[in-house]
Amino acid sequence: MIDLTLIGIGTGNxxxxxxxxxxxxxxxxxILIPNKGAGKDDLAGLRRQICDQVITNEKVKIxxxxxxGRDPxxxxxxxxxxxxxxxxxxVWSETIAAQLPSGGKVGFLVWGDPSLYDSTMRIATRLQRQQQVALTVIPGVTSIQALTASHAIPVNEIGAPFTVTTGRQLRDHGWPDSADTLVVMLDGDCSFQSIDATGVQIWWSAYAGMREEIMVSGLxxxxxxxxxxTRARARADHGWIMDIYLLRK
Structure with missing residues (x-):
């Protein structure tokens, strides 16, 4: 029996x-820590730093x-x-079996919150189909919260809705009719270039909530x-980037 806990850790702070x-x-x-390969090993290092800072139980293995990778x-x-x-x-199943052959409690650190544009719960469901896995989810601070806190702005206008979407959706389908405020995540192509910029404000953050945070806002x-x-320079400097932005008409 495996007790699997998905732990929201915020945006790296x-x-x-x-x-x-x-x-x-x-x-x-x-605790399982994924290594995403060359150029992104800082992400594994950040998870380890968090563990070093808050774990006092010497019996916890990492x-x-x-x-x-995805097959292109x-x-x-x-x-x-x-x-x-x-x-x-x-890979999860093989790693757990090698480390805990008799079962036990496993933790996985999830950036932000496990429920928001993250597939860790979907992967955990696959494990549940293969073996006895009890799943617990602990919420975390999202990049949306970190973005709006850093810029000191509310995510919505008074009584108005907002839409959370992805760069792919914005690029392929344009501005949705559901709201005048969009929060755009998972955008590696600066998809705001694909919309009419007239009268639109943007609040953008990279590494939101972290020491390295970069913010730009304006029309x-x-x-x-x-x-x-700025995004291109930051990615070159760090080897990876996580950014998010809010658009408002």
Whole structure:
């Protein structure tokens, strides 16, 4: 039997951890840390730093595993992601079996909150199909909260809705009719370039909530080029980037 706990850790700032998250990290037998390969090893290092800072239980083991990549030869995006999740589930299962052959409590640190544009719960469901796995989810501070806190802005206008979407959706389908405020995540292509910038404000953050945070805000027509250049430099400097932005008409 495996007790699997998915622990929301915020956006990389150890101060984002809740007391519940810290208790959970100290209660497991094993913590899994994915290694995403060259250029992204800072992400594994950040997880380890968080563990070093808050774990006081010397019995907790930490095991890194190499994260499989997506197969670029699969043309269908959804199928490509499903196959990727299947492969990750296999690696999880093999790593857990090697480290805890008799079962036990396993923890996995999830950026932000496990419920928001994160597939860790979907991968955990695959594990549950293969073996006895009890799943617990602990919420964390999201990048949306870190973004709006850093810029000191509310996410919505008074009584008005907002839409959380992805760069792919914005690029392929344009501004949705559901709201005048958009929060855009998972955008590696600066997809705000694909919309009419007239009258649109943007609040952009990279490494939101972290010591390295970079913020740009203003009229989209005036700061778009600055954001594109800043993002490119930051990615080159760090080898990876996580950014998020809010658009408002």
């Amino acid at each position: 150890p101060q984002h951890l809740t007391l519940q998250a810290i208790d959970a990290l100290n209660a497991v037998d094993l 095991a890194e595993f190499d994260l499989p 030869k699969t043309p269908d995006y959804r199928q490509r992601v499903d196959d990727w999740h299947d492969a990750i589930a296999v 989209l027509s005036e700061v778009a080029d600055q954001i594109i250049a």
